Amino acid sequence: MKIKINAYAKINLMLDIVAKRSDGYHDLFMIMQSVGLYDTVTVEKTKGKKITISCNIDDIPLDERNIAHKAADAFFKANKIKNTSIHIDIIKRIPHAAGLAGGSADGAAVIVALNKIFNTDLTDKELCNIGVKIGADVPFCICGGTLLAQGIGEVLTPVKPMRKCYLLLAKPNRGVNTGGAFKQFDEHGKVHTPDKLGMLYAIQSRDLTQISAKMENVFEQFVEVPERISIKEIMRANNALGVCMSGSGPTVFGIFTSKDDAQKAKQSIINSVNVSDAVICTPVSKGCKIIDIAE
Structure with missing residues (x-):
């Protein structure tokens, strides 16, 4: 099976750092908004045991350093899946290191795709519990829209959607x-x-x-x-x-x-x-x- 997903960037309408936590992370207050700039992520089940990645951008790592790879690995471990051979193709349009959650969006897309490919039928909350282990913005990127994000980014509360602009x-x-x-x-x-x-x-x-x-x-x-x-x-x-x-x-x-x-x-x-x-x-x-x- 092959799943193709548009993974949308985000902006922060508000971002406040509330405090530093004892675990080294930070408690945040963010109003986050998905926007129509996106990467296209294709995930395909293949034969073998490796997670492989391709990308249209040269300076993106194609190994376990890539958040898409980390997302796949976290998904397989969370669901105790042993046949972990997939290929991930990423067409990047979201700028790298830009504050737009491009990497997190790719990781979110991989988790959503694998949930479909392996018929695990996890809820968005369960997917977010996997996503937060690899990046604080991943839960938002799984759900998207207009949300209040708190904690390190994993506590998501719906708010009214932003008007067209x-x-x-x-x-x-x-x-x-x-x-x-x-x-x-x-x-x-x-x-x-x-x-x-x-x-x-x-x-x-x-x-x-x-x-x-x-x-x-x-x-x-x-x-x-x-x-x-x-x-x-x-x-x-x-x-x-x-x-x-x-x-x-x-x-x-x-x-x-x-x-x-x-x-x-x-x-x-x-x-x-x-x-x-x-x-x-x-x-x-x-x-x-x-x-x-x-x-």
């Missing part, structure tokens, strides 16, 4: 190490705490203007991304309702009600800022979408 994502030509970003928080702390209740009210009201006004990411207080200021200025000059950095960065996104405004902002950013990726998309209601099943 246009999201411009711009990634500076650099990456940010998430572990290093959390280390900076541990060393320096934060100077301001986002208005979490205000954001929840805005989300539940589905008010794009208020959501945009409440967007905040504490990583912006200590993660240095020099291009961020210029990108935000261009987005605001082209009528973005709000702008924010996603995850630990460096990707900056803007919310627009007009696609034309988003297009103008995109072109201006490409012309004047050193970015590796700029894409316009819309909110989506799923983290993973099965698009083809072949027996």
Whole structure:
């Protein structure tokens, strides 16, 4: 059997680090949104005993370092499956090390595909329990849509879906190490705490203007991304309702009600800022979408 899945990126409409835990992880408060930028992950059962991976991007590891490989291994161990020979093909469109959960999305897609291929019939909650072992964003990427994520990211609560709008994502030509970003928080702390209740009210009201006004990411207080200021200025000059950095960065996104405004902002950013990726998309209601099943 072969399963093909679109694995969607995410943005953080709000990200607050609440505290460092005794186990070294961090308690978080995040309003997360799936967006229409996606990788396509194909998982096929093969003969043998190996997990193999192929990818259209050269600098992506194709061994056990890849989160897709880790996801498959975790799934097989959780379900005590011994015939673990599969091939995973990844067509990447989500930028790497961008704060958009590209790797986590791929891992989520593998778990969802294997649940179908091996007829394990696990619930989303059970799939998330496997996913959180390999990455804090994987449970969200399995479920997707618009969710409040707490704990290390595994405690997911539905909130009202985001209204249709246009999201411009711009990634500076650099990456940010998430572990290093959390280390900076541990060393320096934060100077301001986002208005979490205000954001929840805005989300539940589905008010794009208020959501945009409440967007905040504490990583912006200590993660240095020099291009961020210029990108935000261009987005605001082209009528973005709000702008924010996603995850630990460096990707900056803007919310627009007009696609034309988003297009103008995109072109201006490409012309004047050193970015590796700029894409316009819309909110989506799923983290993973099965698009083809072949027996």
